Amino acid sequence: MQSFAYAAPAxxxxxxxxxxxxxxxxxxxxxxxxxTDMLVQMRTVDKAxxxxxxxxxxxxxxxxxxxxxETYVGSAIPGVTLAANAKLAERHxxxxxxxxxxxxxxxxxRATLGGNLCNASxxxxxxxxxxxxxxxxxxxxxxxSRELAAEKFVVGVGKNALKPGxxxxxxKFPRPAKGTADAYLRFIPRTEMxxxxxxxxxxxxxxxxxxxxxxxVAIGAVAxxxxxxxxAAKALIGSALEPEVLxxxxxxxxRASKPITDKRGTADFRRRIVAVLVRRAASxxxxxxxxx
Amino acid sequence: MAKxxxxxxxxxxxxxxxxxxxxxxxxxxRETLKLTGTKEGCATxxxxxxxVTVDGTLVCACLVLGVEANGRSIGTIEGVAxxxxxxxIQQKFLEHAALQCGICTPGLIVATKSLLESNPxxxxxxxxxxxAGNLCRCTGYDKIVRAVxxxxxxxxxxxx
Numbered sequence: 001m002q003s004f005a006y007a008a009p010a011x012x013x014x015x016x017x018x019x020x021x022x023x024x025x026x027x028x029x030x031x032x033x034x035x036t037d038m039l040v041q042m043r044t045v046d047k048a049x050x051x052x053x054x055x056x057x058x059x060x061x062x063x064x065x066x067x068x069x070e071t072y073v074g075s076a077i078p079g080v081t082l083a084a085n086a087k088l089a090e091r092h093x094x095x096x097x098x099x100x101x102x103x104x105x106x107x108x109x110r111a112t113l114g115g116n117l118c119n120a121s122x123x124x125x126x127x128x129x130x131x132x133x134x135x136x137x138x139x140x141x142x143x144x145s146r147e148l149a150a151e152k153f154v155v156g157v158g159k160n161a162l163k164p165g166x167x168x169x170x171x172k173f174p175r176p177a178k179g180t181a182d183a184y185l186r187f188i189p190r191t192e193m194x195x196x197x198x199x200x201x202x203x204x205x206x207x208x209x210x211x212x213x214x215x216x217v218a219i220g221a222v223a224x225x226x227x228x229x230x231x232a233a234k235a236l237i238g239s240a241l242e243p244e245v246l247x248x249x250x251x252x253x254x255r256a257s258k259p260i261t262d263k264r265g266t267a268d269f270r271r272r273i274v275a276v277l278v279r280r281a282a283s284x285x286x287x288x289x290x291x292x
Numbered sequence: 293m294a295k296x297x298x299x300x301x302x303x304x305x306x307x308x309x310x311x312x313x314x315x316x317x318x319x320x321x322r323e324t325l326k327l328t329g330t331k332e333g334c335a336t337x338x339x340x341x342x343x344v345t346v347d348g349t350l351v352c353a354c355l356v357l358g359v360e361a362n363g364r365s366i367g368t369i370e371g372v373a374x375x376x377x378x379x380x381i382q383q384k385f386l387e388h389a390a391l392q393c394g395i396c397t398p399g400l401i402v403a404t405k406s407l408l409e410s411n412p413x414x415x416x417x418x419x420x421x422x423x424a425g426n427l428c429r430c431t432g433y434d435k436i437v438r439a440v441x442x443x444x445x446x447x448x449x450x451x452x
Binding site: 052103105 | 294296312313314316335336337340343346349350351352354355356357359360362403406407421422423424425426
């Protein structure tokens with residue numbers, strides 16, 4: 001029978017070898033980044049022994065670059081490091097807002113952007129913000145690497161698109177076009193330290209006249225996975241983001257949502273609130289875009 | 293089960309230990325190293341009673357594996373005082389009676405130290421947000437916030 005083991009590979013090649021050799025021997029592995037979800041799950045719902053593969057020592061998962069063409073955020077970088085990066089916050093303010101909303105200072109010291117995505121909670125705060133920012137997952141696989149749009153990465157509650165033996169190395173975001181800004185809002189019944197009842201990430205691009213030329217609207221906690229809502233973006237594009245346009249985008253998001261009723265809120269409440277949050281997040285993103 | 297040999301630094305002292313791969317740093321500190329100042333509250337990262345620093349970053353020791361401490365530098369409540377001399381944060385927690393049962397206190401002091409190292413003059417709101425990950429079921433937090441404000445003033449060299 002397999003027993004618990006721990007590996008902290010220093011290179012990606014070594015990490016891939018560990019995953020591949022375990023697969024060949026039909027032994028279970030699990031990737032560890034910040035561990036704020038994974039370690040709790042390992043002690044409560046899924047206690048089976050496995051080899052824990054810590055990816056915090058890899059160059060690829062620790063790289064943070066806010067570069068000319070794109071932004072790259074390694075999957076093992078904790079929130080505290082991302083929130084302190086002024087360049088990242090300037091380029092993707094809504095994404096950094098979403099990161100900063102997660103957990104306490106202690107959680108921020110460990111929790112990572114890649115981990116929030118891989119954990120694939122319907123309410124994961126960064127996921128709508130990643131999608132709104134046109135995030136692309138950079139995945140190491142046995143045959144090299146592949147890329148996958150973030151909106152396709154989460155495939156169900158707690159389920160992601162990683163195949164056995166693959167590692168999410170980081171997220172790429174294209175540099176936002178001139179006149180682009182994003183925002184993320186969530187609803188919780190208190191001021192912080194809570195799980196989103198509804199979340200909304202919006203990115204808009206405005207031309208010199210204030211007309212919206214591109215938009216991305218993503219919503220969270222209102223379906224099994226965060227959803228990209230092209231209908232909501234369509235409502236925004238071509239307009240000057242007048243109040244009735246923002247309301248139409250909100251209504252489109254509400255129609256696209258498939259919420260459930262649980263202890264955090266009813267389905268009806270979520271359908272209403274998602275419209276409000278999309279409207280407000282679009283308004284904040286537009287305000288920021290006018291300043292860019 | 294194969295135990296892992298770990299070489300680390302705890303409160304500035306080199307330390308070696310053996311731990312199980314799945315064992316938390318909290319368990320190692322309390323059970324193996326007998327550093328019982330760090331408390332276990334929830335063991336799920338919600339209460340902050342096990343707050344420690346890893347390479348200067350504030351974390352919950354329950355959400356760190358003991359094996360992850362290899363090559364790192366760990367800071368616990370036992371490293372806060374200077375020998376017999378209490379740290380100003382500890383002194384002010386005493387003076388303001390910012391504790392009752394005491395279970396949350398080591399975590400709050402470690403978290404406060406981390407806050408004041410990066411922000412020597414936090415506003416009340418900043419203090420309350422930063423310490424939101426440290427639950428106290430006794431005090432109602434007000435005395436804690438006052439103790440932190442007073443400690444910050446003392447550490448800035450201002451007369452209270």
